[in-house]
Amino acid sequence: MLTAFLHGFILSAGLILPPGAQNVFLINQGANHKNFIHALPAVIAAGLSDTLLIVLSVAGVSLIILSVPALQLGMYIIGFIFLTYMSISLWFTKAETA
Template sequence: MSDSSAAFLSGFALSAALIVAIGAQNLFVLRQGLARRHVGPVVLFCAAADAVLIAAGVGGAGTLLAAAPRLSGALALGGAAFLACYGVAALRRAATPGAMAAEAGGERSLRRALATAAAFTFLNPHVYLDTVLLMGVAGSAEPPALRPVFALGAAGASLAWFCALGFGARALRPLLARPGAWRVLDALVGLAMLSLAASLLAGVRA
């Protein structure tokens, strides 16, 4: 195996391991995919945002982030507030009487969908810790000539995951066609968002 192939696969594997964990951004992409609303733009936005963050981390931003704990704290507070608001909104939808159809889920306008995707991406401190800091440290271990290849592999894993999540969500639509299924999904999403918000606040206090 050539050095370039090894660097590409190293970036792909590390990125895949970090991104597959279910988080706020992944749940949002899944919800848009289930509703079949603006799936392509949302997937492309999330993948492009990850690519920019990965490139920044490999380019040296990870080192700067590690030296700015106050910035990390501010991001955590902002992210916790956003996640808490979104979680409460999801729980309110879950408490609404009557079954929700799949068509009722997801953000309706493209602008709002992209704005929400941006908030889930850039207001989440974990994206900076994982995508910028950890990917940056791992990428910096590669020889300078192979760092772009490492970043390309990492960005490729992100794109593949979001495509699978957004466009593969349609396989779950028969399950969510049952009465009340969307209310259960919103309840799970709401609890997950509030749990993530609590974990961010706990990290700030620690």
């Protein structure tokens, strides 16, 4: 039981701790809004998303995805399209000068 708990804890830490786009977004929300209540919807949505990600990961969704090659390929294609779109949109976004 302790081994399963430790594996789940390490997995959840690995999914949450790395700074990513979601964490940067939340930091920007906190910096841009003077009241915590205005940033709260973003914080709640991020918390629920992270919880869902952890539950799905611990439940073994990755095993299902890896066992179905077509599903794995589909995930790679969706990820590639998303990252390409984000890269292009960031490339053509004009920087704001203060």
